[in-house]
Amino acid sequence: MLTVEHVTKRFKHNAVIEDATLAFSTGVTGLIAPNGAGKSTLLKMLATLTFPTEGRICWNGEDIHAMGERYRAVLGYLPQQFGYYPSYTPRAFLRYVGALQRMGKRDIARGTDELLELVGLGDAADRRMREFSGGMIQRIGIATALLADPQILILDEPTAGLDPRERVRFRNIIHGLAQERTVVLSTHIVSDIEAIAGQIVFIQGGHVQAYPGSAELCAELAGMIFEMPVHAELPSACQVLGERERDGRTVLRLYAKQKPEGACVVSPTLEDAFLVRYREGR
Ligand SMILES: Nc1ncnc2c1ncn2[C@@H]1O[C@H](COP(=O)(O)OP(=O)(O)OP(=O)(O)O)[C@@H](O)[C@H]1O
Known part of the structure; x- marks a missing residue:
């Protein structure tokens, strides 16, 4: 379980997140708030890309910063702006990402085939990504975040810019992945999470509040x-x-x-x- 314990994040004197206490378990948590409310800040703290000013974040009881590489080995993160090389094919790009993560060649090759099938891009494995739609690129982003088979998947506005058909496809993939993973995703589009989130988190004026699902709300x-x-x-x-x-x-x-x-x-x-x-x- 991933736990956020009395976490405050300040930029200079501005508290973006204030005394947040939350727990993320297996399944989907949807972080929903308007632009600028602090979604990316919270997700970046979960991904160890920025530090809490106060409080701590733990994975199974251990501080994630103290875990260092061991935490990054269980983490998959898709940032809001997913960087890729348009001249690469998905297969070459995943090979590159796997090498950066120091994965073995055989694991990369197996992972690449399985993941491209999972995200519905098996047929496009050897096409250059410059020809891809926004939705296809987002699905490559998911495959990249999943390559090392992480237990925690953090997705920052993964459906931004997708058309309705792509959104539904994406939602189904996320729902499937969350059967055995902790998935935290941010969005400001309610329908992205209404059907799949077991937990919904609102951020308002720095205050973070979790609900067990849309039914309670x-x-x-x-x-x-x-x-x-x-x-x-x-x-x-x-x-x-x-x-x-x-x-x-x-x-x-x-x-x-x-x-x-x-x-x-x-x-x-x-x-x-x-x-x-x-x-x-x-
Ligand atoms: N490195 C930083 N330095 C100073 N202020 C920052 C920094 N990062 C974020 N902020 C501020 O924190 C607030 C929350 O930003 P954040 O990106 O977390 O919001 P968000 O909910 O993800 O919004 P969006 O949906 O637009 O990405 C904003 O007011 C932003 O200007």
């Missing part, structure tokens, strides 16, 4: 999410969460503590929970 809003016709008079104490089409009509989706006149109550979604939590001024 949605339950908190039960009876407080409504839809009403777009031209109806809005109650004063409500938050508009968006518009949508319902049975050929445009309706407003609202958050309110009490049922507005003419509104009907609807089931809360993780997106509602996200919008309510991160509404302007909060």
